[in-house]
Amino acid sequence: MSHRESIEELIYESGARLDERDFKGYLDLCEDGYEYTIEAYSPEIRKDMIWLHHDKAGMDLLFKNLPKHNSDHSTLMRHLTVYKVDVDEAAGEANVVSGLQVFRTELDGGTTELYAVGKQHDTIKLNGGTPKLGNRKIRLETRNLGIGHHVPF
Amino acid sequence: MARTSSEWAKAPNLPESHYVDTRIYTDEDLFLEEQAKIFNKVWVIACHESEIPEPFDYRTFRHPGGENLIITRGEDRKVRAFYNICPHRGNTILYDPSGNTKRMTCIFHAWSFDTKGECVEIPRESEGYQDRFDKSDASLREVKCDVGFGGFVWVNIDDNCGTLKEYVGDALGLLEESLQPEMEVFHYHKAVVNTNYKLWHDTNSEFYHDYMHYFNRITGMMQPGYFDRKYTGYKNGHASVGSMAVKYDAYAGSEDRGVGWPGLAPGGWLLIDLFPGMTYNLRTSVLRVDTIMPLGPNKVIIEFRGLGLKSDTPAERAERIRDHNAIWGPFGRNLHEDLLGVHGQGLAMRDARTDSHYVLHGREENSTIHDEGGMRHFYAEWSRRMGRLASDPERSPKAEAA
Incomplete structure (x- = not known):
């Protein structure tokens, strides 16, 4: 399997794990030094904003705390399209840009809406053919997320 | 025993100041009247x-x-x-x-x-x-x-x-020192929610709903001082809630807040609601200010701002942003729960046909944290400005007094 193929599989797998709320499975795809960030630009205040930032341990706690909270139980489905893969063999990593669409489906009746769009920037550690997620930055275009969500994109 | 239709429609056995008729949340004509009599008259x-x-x-x-x-x-x-x-x-x-x-x-x-x-x-x-x-x-x-x-x-x-100055009066007095330093907005987002704007302000005006927030129960309600927090009402329908020392590190994954705020004790939390829909919420390291733009009786844009000090070092600002996002960002633990609550109210009373008649504001606990006096104070002002009783909008408070 080429780097590109294994990287694309990893990106899509990471989305599928989150869709299925298989949070352990998702974290298993991540390096120990993994960091996750959701960012957006606000034209109102003309500033870049960080909306969520966690390391791997922080993501693990966020997932483990979920049952203690009251959350919207609509399901999320992430649709990812890998746009660009830049492999740096010497550094043993690749930078990947993907388009992200998040669809939200209400439990009652199953109505689906396009919930958010953005770009996903991943740094992938190649690990000699077993790539893992090293860093993920999601840059959201959508800034009205209604009542919000407890599960990251 | 569950109630019959006529029992359900009966007014609560509480003083009229202690409940409201849900038509004030659903009626289109009342909403247009609110825009003219309230929003176009206040700061x-x-x-x-x-x-x-x-x-x-x-x-x-x-x-x-x-x-x-x-x-x-x-x-x-x-x-x-x-x-x-x-x-x-x-x-x-x-x-x-x-x-x-x-x-x-x-x-x-x-x-x-x-x-x-x-x-x-x-x-x-x-x-x-x-x-x-x-x-x-x-x-x-x-x-x-x-x-x-x-x-x-x-x-x-x-x-x-x-x-x-006349409009705000003394309502922001508790924050007087805290509002002196130059501040900067670092977070802004809007949420469009199918609910009435007053229901959002109600949520900001009562803490009894801390039962909904695991974070607040463990870092606040279970800590000393929580039940001593007091409501104070001010002229023009504004209200404040006194402080306590929040134990942030009681929540797994949440660190104690090291960065504070001028004029606020460590771990402090002050909240001030300004009529008819603005809230200053100073929680230790971050000032959150909510404002509302109602689009109809059952649709509102809520604007959320997070502020730090203009003098922040990059490390201080990063900590304020982290603290803000933990509970208040679009992915925060508390904000989603609050919005879920008012979204549910919007679903349940989206129009008069849903047969929701009354919302209770009847808790009296000597003006402490679970007292619903903050909401009662708001609706007294609403009734005065609208010339209608919130408990029965077809009646006038003046006529009742006469």
Whole structure:
């Protein structure tokens, strides 16, 4: 399997794990030094904003705390399209840009809406053919997320 | 025993000040009346001065009374507000939420206005109007504007209104020292929610709903001092809630907050609700300010701002952002729960046909944290301004008093 193929599989797998709320499975795809960030630009205040930032341990706690909270139980489905893969063999990593669409489906009746769009920037550690997620930055275009969500994109 | 239809429709066995009729949340005519009698008569926050720091910076603002406004800083650094309406053909002048422009020019026919609202250009003016009409007849409609209480830009549509200082009165007294330093907005987002704007303000006006928040139960309700927090009501329907020391590290994954705020004790948390829909929420390291723009009886835009100090070091700012996002960002633990609650209320009482009749505000606990006096204080002011009892909007409070 080429780097590109294994990287694309990893990106899509990471989305599928989150869709299925298989949070352990998702974290298993991540390096120990993994960091996750959701960012957006606000034209109102003309500033870049960080909306969520966690390391791997922080993501693990966020997932483990979920049952203690009251959350919207609509399901999320992430649709990812890998746009660009830049492999740096010497550094043993690749930078990947993907388009992200998040669809939200209400439990009652199953109505689906396009919930958010953005770009996903991943740094992938190649690990000699077993790539893992090293860093993920999601840059959201959508800034009205209604009542919000407890599960990251 | 569960109630029958007639029992369900019966008014609660509480004083009329302790419940409201849900028509005040669902009725279209009452909503339009609120825009005229409340929103177009009171001071409301349009933006923060840090959003327009330089001369010619502007922000557009959808006023809760329905008017679209421009807030702009002039060359003289004074902040002014105008209707965002070209007096020529009624077009929107500025479309973007923010920007910087010396001349505000309508894209339709290029009529142009300066930051004092004066019309400075009408293309082919004399050819078209001869001496029948000129630029001086075409200035913008100015709206009362003031900057204060933490650097917020306030507007009032009513030309005959009192001052901002008179309107706020002593309500922000608990935050007096905390609002002195220069601040900066680092977080902004809007949420459109199918609910009534008052239900959001209600949520900000009562803490009994801390049962909904695991974070607040473990870091607040289970800690000393929580049940001593007191509500105080002020003139014009404003209310405040006293502080406590929140134990942030009681929540797994949440660190104790190291960065504080001038005038606030470590771990402190003060909340002040301003009528009819603004909230200052200072939680140890972050000031959150909510404002509302109702779109109808069951639809509201809620604006959320997170503020830090302008003097923050990068490390301090990063910590404030982290603290903010843990509970208050669009992915925060508490904000989603609060919005889920009012979304559910919107679902349950989306119109009169849903047969929801009354909402109770009846808890009395000596004005402490689970007392619902904050909401009662709000609805007393609502009733006064509307000339209608919140518990029965077809009746007038004056008629009842007579």
